[in-house]
Amino acid sequence: MSPKWDEQLIVEQLRDNRQREQAFTLLVDHFKEQLYWQIRRMVLSHDDADDVLQNTFLKAWMGLDGFRGEAKLSTWLxxxxxxxxxxxxxxxxxxxxLDDEAAIGVATRLESDPYFDGDETALQLQQAVAxxxxxxxxxxxxxxxxxMKYEDMSALLGTSVGALKASYHHAxxxxxxxxxxLD
Amino acid sequence: MKEEDYIKQFKPHENPFRTPEGYFEGFTGRLMQRIQDKGLQPQILQTKRVQMPLWKRWVRYSAAAVVAGVCMVTGSYLYVNRQSSQLYATSAQAIDAFSDEQLDEALNYEIVCGLVDNNQIEYYLTEAY
Structure with missing residues (x-):
C-alpha cells in the first residue's frame, strides 16, 4: 500500500485525461496486493491469480469512464x-x-505447487474449503x-448480512x- | 459457535501461499507496459440492455418465494416454540433448514436486486454474473 492515499484526489485525477495514467498507476500500486490475495484464495495457483489480477486491472482501466464515483474505488475494484x-x-x-478435477485433487495440486508452503493441516484445510x-x-x-466484518462484506458483495451469516455458517x-x- | 471454535484450530498462523520473488514490486510496471504496448484506452461503456428471459425471472422469483416461505414457517415455528418455553436452541439450527441451493439462490437474488446502481446491474447482466 502506498503511504499517501487520497481517494478523492485519485478519483479526480482518473477523470482527467492528462493525469489518469499516473493516477491509475497509484491505484494499481495501492490495491494490487489486497486484490491478489482475494483472488489467490479462490483460484489457488499463483499463475492463475496473476492472470485474473491483470485482467481485473485491464477491465478497470478500460472501464474507467464508467466509474462515476458513487462507490468507493475499493468496492468497484x-x-x-x-x-x-x-x-x-x-x-x-x-x-x-469432473474426472480430471477428482483425479488431480486440490491437495495434490498444492503439494506440487512451488508457491505453497503449507503443512498437512493447511493442505487439508484447503481441500475442505475447495x-x-x-x-x-x-x-x-x-x-x-x-x-472481514459482515457489514464490509455486505457492501462489497451486495448481499445482506443475514445471507452472509447463513452462508458462513453452512461453510x-x-x-x-x-x-x-479425518479423526 | 462451537463448530467455529473447532475449525479455528486449523487456521495457519502464517499465509501458506507465496509469490515469486519481486512479484508485487514488478507487477505495476508490467501491467502499465502491457496497457501501453496494446494501446489500450478507457472506453465509454456502451451498455446494452440484456433482458433476462421470462422463465428465468420466474424461476428466480419462485425460488425467492420458497426461501421467504421457509423463513416465515421457520420463524413462526421458532416464535411459537419460544412462546411455549420449549427451547429451539439457536438460529444456527434454523439456518441449517436451508439447502446450499436455496442459499445460493437467495444470494443470487440479492446480488441482482440489491444493487442500487443501474449500471452495476447491467454490468453484472452483460458479464453473465
Whole structure:
C-alpha cells in the first residue's frame, strides 16, 4: 500500500485525461496486493491469480469512464475482481472434466505447487474449503482468513448480512464435518 | 459457535501461499507496459440492455418465494416454540433448514436486486454474473 492515499484526489485525477495514467498507476500500486490475495484464495495457483489480477486491472482501466464515483474505488475494484474470478473458475470448470478435477485433487495440486508452503493441516484445510460452492467459499475466505466484518462484506458483495451469516455458517459446518471425518 | 471454535484450530498462523520473488514490486510496471504496448484506452461503456428471459425471472422469483416461505414457517415455528418455553436452541439450527441451493439462490437474488446502481446491474447482466 502506498503511504499517501487520497481517494478523492485519485478519483479526480482518473477523470482527467492528462493525469489518469499516473493516477491509475497509484491505484494499481495501492490495491494490487489486497486484490491478489482475494483472488489467490479462490483460484489457488499463483499463475492463475496473476492472470485474473491483470485482467481485473485491464477491465478497470478500460472501464474507467464508467466509474462515476458513487462507490468507493475499493468496492468497484473488488467487484470487478470478484466477477473475473468467478468467470475464470467457470471457464476452468468447462475445460476440465469432473474426472480430471477428482483425479488431480486440490491437495495434490498444492503439494506440487512451488508457491505453497503449507503443512498437512493447511493442505487439508484447503481441500475442505475447495469442496464448498464458490459463493460460500468466497464468504468463508473473507471471514475466516481475512477476518472481514459482515457489514464490509455486505457492501462489497451486495448481499445482506443475514445471507452472509447463513452462508458462513453452512461453510463452517461442512468444514467441521470434513475434519471430524479425518479423526 | 462451537463448530467455529473447532475449525479455528486449523487456521495457519502464517499465509501458506507465496509469490515469486519481486512479484508485487514488478507487477505495476508490467501491467502499465502491457496497457501501453496494446494501446489500450478507457472506453465509454456502451451498455446494452440484456433482458433476462421470462422463465428465468420466474424461476428466480419462485425460488425467492420458497426461501421467504421457509423463513416465515421457520420463524413462526421458532416464535411459537419460544412462546411455549420449549427451547429451539439457536438460529444456527434454523439456518441449517436451508439447502446450499436455496442459499445460493437467495444470494443470487440479492446480488441482482440489491444493487442500487443501474449500471452495476447491467454490468453484472452483460458479464453473465
Amino acid at each position: 473488488f467487484r470487478i475482481a470478484n466477477n473475473e474470478t468467478l468467470n475464470f473458475l467457470e471457464r476452468k470448470r468447462q475445460t476440465l472434466s 469442496q464448498l460452492p464458490e459463493k460460500q467459499r468466497q464468504v468463508f475466505n473473507l471471514k475466516y482468513f481475512e477476518e 463452517v459446518r461442512k468444514i467441521s464435518v470434513f475434519f471430524h471425518s
